Amino acid sequence: MFEFGRDLKRLFGVEAEFKNAWREGLTGGDTSLLELLDVRLLTNEARSADVVAGRIGTKDRGARLLEAAVIWRELARRSGDATALRKGAAQAEAAVKIFEAERRHDGLAAARCEQAVLAMLGADLFGDEGLVAAASATLARTPANHRTALCGALSAGLEGRAALAEGDLDRALAAVQAFDAPLGALAAAKRTKGGAARLQLADQRSARIDLILTCAARLKDRALAELAAAEAKTALEGVDADFEPLAWSRLETLRGAALAQLGDLDGELSRIADGVQAMSAAVEVLSVDHSPMDWARAQAMLGAALQAMGEASTSERVFEQAVSAYDRATHVLKVQPALALRAQVANNRALCLARCAELTADLAVLDAAELAFKAELAEVRGGRDPASWAVAQMNLARLYEARVEITGRDDGRLARAGIALAAAFDIFSELGLRSLTDLAAQGLQRLQRAPAA
Incomplete structure (x- = not known):
């Protein structure tokens, strides 16, 4: 050894x-x-x-x-x-x-x-x-x-996160610019300090690209999505997939996400397919044993790209592939039920199942998904594992909504969805899981708008 x-x-x-x-x-x-x-x-x-x-x-x-x-x-x-x-x-x-x-x-x-x-x-x-x-x-x-280049890059990232939380996109874009000087200093340090500095630079470049992508998605700004793709490509030139597989995979996944976002903004299916291909390549260099969370995160982002492709092509087969990617991610994430990514994956998976049912007019797909979530609720005790229980409640509610949207009839499922979401909201709030609380709140707001629709 x-x-x-x-x-x-x-x-x-x-x-x-x-x-x-x-x-x-x-x-x-x-x-x-x-x-x-x-x-x-x-x-x-x-x-x-x-x-x-x-x-x-x-x-x-x-x-x-x-x-x-x-x-x-x-x-x-x-x-x-x-x-x-x-x-x-x-x-x-x-x-x-x-x-x-x-x-x-x-x-x-x-x-x-x-x-x-x-x-x-x-x-x-x-x-x-x-x-x-x-x-x-x-x-x-x-x-x-005594502030170092890393300190400056971290401060820029934190400022960007705070700005996004407050919905201040101008301030978030200013934070993107604030990365320039620290990244330049980290790049200079990389040439003298070697491997550790190289990975540090790759991490901070990833943080900046992720911030750019979030701004691009909220503003529907094609130029920002192009910038993210270009920066990811440049960052990849300084990373070796053989010796730095995780850093390479994270950057390639972000490049794929940028390409998929560009395709979604332009309505170009081929560009989304390029993004899917990049993410598939990123997954190939990973294994579950090497980095379970990186593997699950890459699968989740691949699922999101396939979901966007499904929406662009209205292809049931592509939605099924997205569900498979989300299932692979869930296989890892269920070990740590409080992870925020798990709720996002489960929510997107439920949306894909709903779209499959809508495209095929096959409510059996939703029936199977509902049974799976109910079985999970029966197996997971709320007192022992409240976060996992609340996640299952939230996604069961999403399937109830999907059935009403597809059939145009409410047989009491919206009321049940409201009860499930309210329970999930209370638990997430009590546990201090803000991102999950926001997801539950968005579901409740969606239900409030449902009767008017």
Whole structure:
């Protein structure tokens, strides 16, 4: 195992750089090699980093704690495991305290950036937007004269998220521009610092592209969608799919999403198909064992692109393919029921099933889906797993709506949908899952408009 770690470092040409650094584990402290480890090996690496950081006599304990935080964060990002996220946060906090005591401003800035990244990851995974505010407050504690390029990029991303939450698209576009200087500095650092800086740059480029795509979708702006596709293509030129498969897959998925969005805006089926092809290529370099969450997220985005293609072509077969992609994503996401992505996937899957039923005039499709959700509700206890129970309620309600929309008759299903959505709304609100609460609220608003329609 340790010979494997040395081989990896030689492959990347970093053996000399880490000659005197921490040598335990597969990566020897080189975070650029984490992409090559699957979840099982990554878990062992995180535990090894904890051992090193906690050992009596460890040199530069703050740096060792920060390395452990990065590995736990990467594990949480790939697995969606809240426990790994909490461990990463605890190690980053411990590193902050040491750097503060030692008055090491460079280490302190890096540790606070790591705390912000962990908080943003928690918001992405579990829909808790309060963590975004926590990330902003953490970065604000870094004095202006000690702010790094990463700090600037993270601040731009946080400003963009806050602007989108408030519906201020002009401010969100200003945040897109605010990425320019930090990304330029990170690109310069990449040439001197190597692998870890290269992945850091890829992550922040992905954040900017994602922000551009969201703005493009809300504004229906073709130029912004083209910009996102172009930036993703440029970013991919600096990433190797063989040695940085996750970074490459994330960028290729975003490029596919940009192409699909362009096709949707232009009404060009071929452009949407290009997006589907790009996302399929992104999925091919991944495996469930290597990164369950990346694989599920790519499948979910592939499903969304197929859904857009189905709407453009009114093809039942394409909607069925979208359902299959969502099913593959759900297979992973059901392990962590509180994940925000799970609710979005289930909601889109229900919409695809409704469109299949509408195109074929086959209500049996909806019957089968309703039975599946009712079986899930019977199996999952609300007290034991309230988030999962509420997700099932919300998507059962969507199927009730779909039947009424297709048949034009309400046999009491809209009332049942309202009860289910209200229950889901209450639970999501109580758990502080803002993005899921918003989805339930949108469903209730849709029901209020139904009688007028």
